[in-house]
Amino acid sequence: MNEDTIVAIATPAGTGAISVIRISGQETFNSVDKFFRGKKRIAQADSHTIHYGDFYSADGLHIDDVLVSVFKNPNSYTGEDVAEISTHGNPIITQKIINELISLPNIRLAEPGEFTKRAFLNNRIDLAKAEAVSDIIAARTEASFRGARNQLDGLLSSKVSELRAMLVNLSSYVELELDFAEEDLHFFKQDELLKKVDSVIIEIDTLLESYSFGKIIRDGVNVALVGRPNVGKSSLLNYILKESRAIVSEIPGTTRDIIREEVSIDGILFRLFDTAGIRFSEDVIEKEGIIRSRDTVFNADIVVFLMDTTQGEANDLFKELMNLTNPEKIIRVLNKIDLNRNCLIDSDVRISAKTGEGIEIFFNKLKEKAIGSDYYSEKTAVVTNLRHYNCLRKSRENLISARNSILERMSGEFIAFDLRNAELSLAEIIGEVTSDDILNNIFMKFCIGK
Ligand SMILES: Nc1nc2c(ncn2[C@@H]2O[C@H](COP(=O)(O)OP(=O)(O)OP(=O)(O)O)[C@@H](O)[C@H]2O)c(=O)[nH]1
Numbered sequence: 001m002n003e004d005t006i007v008a009i010a011t012p013a014g015t016g017a018i019s020v021i022r023i024s025g026q027e028t029f030n031s032v033d034k035f036f037r038g039k040k041r042i043a044q045a046d047s048h049t050i051h052y053g054d055f056y057s058a059d060g061l062h063i064d065d066v067l068v069s070v071f072k073n074p075n076s077y078t079g080e081d082v083a084e085i086s087t088h089g090n091p092i093i094t095q096k097i098i099n100e101l102i103s104l105p106n107i108r109l110a111e112p113g114e115f116t117k118r119a120f121l122n123n124r125i126d127l128a129k130a131e132a133v134s135d136i137i138a139a140r141t142e143a144s145f146r147g148a149r150n151q152l153d154g155l156l157s158s159k160v161s162e163l164r165a166m167l168v169n170l171s172s173y174v175e176l177e178l179d180f181a182e183e184d185l186h187f188f189k190q191d192e193l194l195k196k197v198d199s200v201i202i203e204i205d206t207l208l209e210s211y212s213f214g215k216i217i218r219d220g221v222n223v224a225l226v227g228r229p230n231v232g233k234s235s236l237l238n239y240i241l242k243e244s245r246a247i248v249s250e251i252p253g254t255t256r257d258i259i260r261e262e263v264s265i266d267g268i269l270f271r272l273f274d275t276a277g278i279r280f281s282e283d284v285i286e287k288e289g290i291i292r293s294r295d296t297v298f299n300a301d302i303v304v305f306l307m308d309t310t311q312g313e314a315n316d317l318f319k320e321l322m323n324l325t326n327p328e329k330i331i332r333v334l335n336k337i338d339l340n341r342n343c344l345i346d347s348d349v350r351i352s353a354k355t356g357e358g359i360e361i362f363f364n365k366l367k368e369k370a371i372g373s374d375y376y377s378e379k380t381a382v383v384t385n386l387r388h389y390n391c392l393r394k395s396r397e398n399l400i401s402a403r404n405s406i407l408e409r410m411s412g413e414f415i416a417f418d419l420r421n422a423e424l425s426l427a428e429i430i431g432e433v434t435s436d437d438i439l440n441n442i443f444m445k446f447c448i449g450k
């Protein structure tokens with residue numbers, strides 16, 4: 001059990017209809033009772049009940065009428081005694097109440113993520129799920145919310161547990177065999193053992209592959225809009241945003257700085273970067289803008305190469321882009337088809353940023369590049385977190401090493417050692433083996449009160 005009782009505001013700072021203050025730890029109910037006057041003492045209340053009453057300061061000032069929700073250990077979010085005080089949504093009130101509470105001994109302000117950290121330490125949730133709590137709060141699009149929900153529902157955790165069980169089973173057979181080495185007893189033939197290790201590797205590979213998709217649903221996709229001056233990059237940005245965000249003019253070289261805006265298309269977050277048109281220029285400011293355009297291309301997940309029906313094909317620029325980025329990332333878009341429908345310039349999609357023609361097809365191309373074919377279903381475990389990805393890679397390396405030991409007919413000790421390490425790397429994902437450093441690093445990124 002943790003020594004300290006912790007308190008924090010759990011709702012956003014500022015005014016609202018209601019604010020909630022959350023308290024967790026051994027002193028929770030006694031502390032609240034020092035200031036709360038209701039029909040009964042909170043310490044005597046049943047778990048999962050709500051109590052109306054008044055909250056007074058230590059020197060007898062009426063602060064607010066409040067509702068106190070009671071959750072007794074172990075059936076609470078943290079696994080400890082928890083109370084949630086609902087007040088009128090004013091920071092003056094919540095600040096006063098929190099100040100009164102932390103004036104008591106053994107009660108202090110919570111650190112970021114400390115409630116969830118306690119939930120993890122008290123085995124209320126595993127580490128992957130705890131991390132999903134922070135993702136679910138941070139999710140800004142439908143897809144990232146779905147990904148986090150999927151993880152909080154335990155899809156990744158149960159897949160990982162399943163693989164761990166397979167490995168534990170396997171290494172125990174190998175170890176058992178060692179015990180009977182002198183009697184030359186074999187539970188598995190070499191190829192059988194190999195097959196079992198391979199089946200785990202295949203499952204891990206599927207999870208590893210889901211990461212590129214998982215990263216996109218979690219963090220969004222960076223899209224660079226590039227091309228020669230005047231092809232309509234800023235017009236396209238404005239059309240997508242449905243607002244006149246960037247300056248558009250018939251003068252080539254209008255955009256100088258990178259303009260960055262976010263848009264959600266079918267639940268996926270796209271971060272659009274409108275850039276300066278790339279051409280030879282003597283203008284210092286424009287030149288700097290063009291350097292930035294190239295940087296943006298370099299860092300983009302998708303590069304939209306814009307051409308227009310009134311200018312040539314810009315083959316030289318296209319070649320340059322192919323050197324700056326993976327050609328797979330490029331979508332060639334022909335703009336201004338309203339001006340010349342019979343234009344013969346080759347492209348992946350033809351649009352008009354003026355009339356909106358072809359934009360839906362363009363969106364489909366964007367989604368296709370971002371997430372590929374939709375192999376993902378709500379019921380598949382998806383890896384969205386770099387830490388999990390690295391644990392899976394480590395586990396895979398250990399399995400490859402186990403595989404080599406089997407092929408080289410090494411002693412079972414080596415095989416068992418690798419299998420055990422592969423299993424431990426998986427255990428790290430759900431937090432069965434972790435260091436304090438890893439934990440602190442994870443929960444530091446949470447918001448206070450969660
Ligand atoms: N008819 C027509 N005009 C367009 C279309 N898209 C853009 N324009 C016009 O083309 C001109 C240039 O558009 P911008 O959006 O400023 O072009 P840009 O690529 O951002 O140009 P720079 O910032 O200078 O590199 C403007 O006069 C736009 O109104 C289109 O689809 N059809």
Ligand SMILES: [Mg+2]
Pocket residue numbers: 233234235246247248254255274275277
């Ligand atoms: Mg522009």
